[in-house]
Amino acid sequence: MLANICTGAIKGIEGFAVSVEVDIAPGMPTLAVVGLPDVEVRESKERVVAAIRNSGFDFPLKRITVNLSPAELRKSGTHFDLPIALGILAASGQLSANAVEKLSQFLFLGELALDGSLRPCAGVLPMLISCQQFAKTAVIPPQNVLEGQVSSTPFITPHTLKELVDYLEERINQNQVKINYIPTEETEQEAELDFCEVKGQALAKRALEIAAAGGHNVLMIGLPGTGKSMLAKRFPGILPPLTQEEALEITKIYSICNLMGKSKLLTRRPFRDPHHTISDVALIGGGSNPRPGEVSLAHNGVLFLDEFAEFSRSSLEVLREPLENGKVTISRAKETVSYPARFTLVAAMNPCPCGNLGNPLKPCTCTPMQINRYKSRISGPLLDRIDLTVNLNPVKYTDWNKQSEGETSAQIRERVLQAREIQRRRFAGTSTTANAFMSAKELKEFCPLPTGADTILEAAMRKFGLSARSLDKILKTARTIADLERSEQIQTKHLVEVMQYRPLDRKGVADL
Ligand SMILES: [Zn+2]
Incomplete structure (x- = not known):
């Protein structure tokens, strides 16, 4: 089965949209990431396997190919974990048809910890700004909430992969995956030097x-x-x-x-x-x-x-x-x-x-x-x-x-x-x-x-x-x-x- 998930990447200080295509086919169990990933992205494999298992899902023992497109631009960063994990869940039939359909409304950014919780990642702001034109709701780690607010893109901040899936399956409502952070008004007002x-x-x-x-x-x-x-x-x-x-x-x-x-x-x-x-x-x-x-x-x-x-x-x-x-x-x-x-x-x-x-x-x-x-x-x-x-x-x-x-x-x-x-x-x-x-x-x-x-x-x-x-x-x-x-x-x-x-x-x- 094939799944297609939207995420972003960075070139210079500008972001651009990337689609993560996941294909699962019978064969020797492997997970290959292609499309100019750098070392950080290739390391995501190990985190994704552990995060999927520890969130109560099955990791398919099949031949999995992940393609990051456009293939000619280099991709770096740890935020590909979340879109890759969701792509695998969708392609292996672990999401309902309704949830799979919803995936196209979102832009996913986030590093996964081994227990399946979302970790902050770098470059969220430029990616949100440049992906605004696609009119999607962004899914970002809770620690990146400030960047979500700066970008004025609609966003949600689930804490874990499991919580995100529960939201997509409509088992929990939006209030549970959205935090609103009101920044303290420059409390760290350093003693002004004169x-x-x-x-x-x-x-x-x-x-x-x-x-x-x-x-x-x-x-x-x-x-x-x-x-x-x-x-x-x-x-x-x-x-x-x-x-x-x-x-x-x-x-x-x-x-x-x-x-x-x-x-x-x-x-x-x-x-x-x-x-x-x-x-x-x-x-x-x-x-x-x-x-x-x-x-x-x-x-x-x-x-x-x-x-x-x-x-x-x-x-x-x-x-x-x-x-x-x-x-x-x-x-x-x-x-x-x-x-x-x-x-x-x-x-x-x-x-x-x-x-x-x-x-x-x-x-x-x-x-x-x-x-x-x-x-x-x-x-x-x-x-x-x-x-x-x-x-x-x-x-x-x-x-x-x-x-x-x-x-x-x-x-x-x-x-x-x-x-x-x-x-x-x-x-x-x-x-x-x-x-x-x-x-x-x-x-x-x-x-x-x-x-x-x-x-x-x-x-x-x-x-x-x-x-x-x-x-x-x-x-x-x-x-x-x-x-x-x-x-x-x-x-x-x-x-x-x-x-x-x-x-x-x-x-x-x-x-x-
Ligand atoms: Zn001297």
């Missing part, structure tokens, strides 16, 4: 304000204890709120990585701070079952790389693609997947390997060669993608002892939002979202040089050995500073301010 708690470091704060306003990448260089991580952790607090579309996009990525929190939709911009020992795959994504990496988990948010120069050279090099294109493309033998990865990079590093270069109290024990090697780990092409570099000096006692606190995050955010609003109007109808992402054409249109600026830029180009790409970045950043001041045109003073943030450029590296 810029006013960081003493001194006015230049670094200003650099972060410009970065937030125009989507620019920042590198902070300073002695240990000068507040680099304190500043970075407060950076998300001055970013604009997520739009509905952005929130859905990152929630899908977190769903695929099985990292959904307690709230329905992610409402805060992500802040990811991987350790410098991270592997390339974990940073960028990929692996034998491609999964999004840290750069995609930071999509629409912040990627903070502390001890920037300690990251492996290959990790730093693979960062170039997402920094340039806002996405990561992973090629494998049979297919190519891409994950969005448009984030703001906030990097921090010490001035030298021992961390004391420039410290008035402790001598630096590094040789000039060690210092040079340390700095040259950040390659030119990578530096080219960092718009603002700022040196942090040790906090002066007078700054630390100041009674009046600095500006609050709310005050800074106010200016950021206003600058973003100017950009929203400027780029309306295009795919550009902020000044940092302007195309060459937009650069020409929106960033005309003020009169007399030619000489300044030319002098800077000679003095710092700036590349043409660096000049473009200077203009984009100056555009953001002008927006922060609500200035229609870029002025010479805006260009001069940008120049302060370039101490690590080419020639600058040797000068330091």
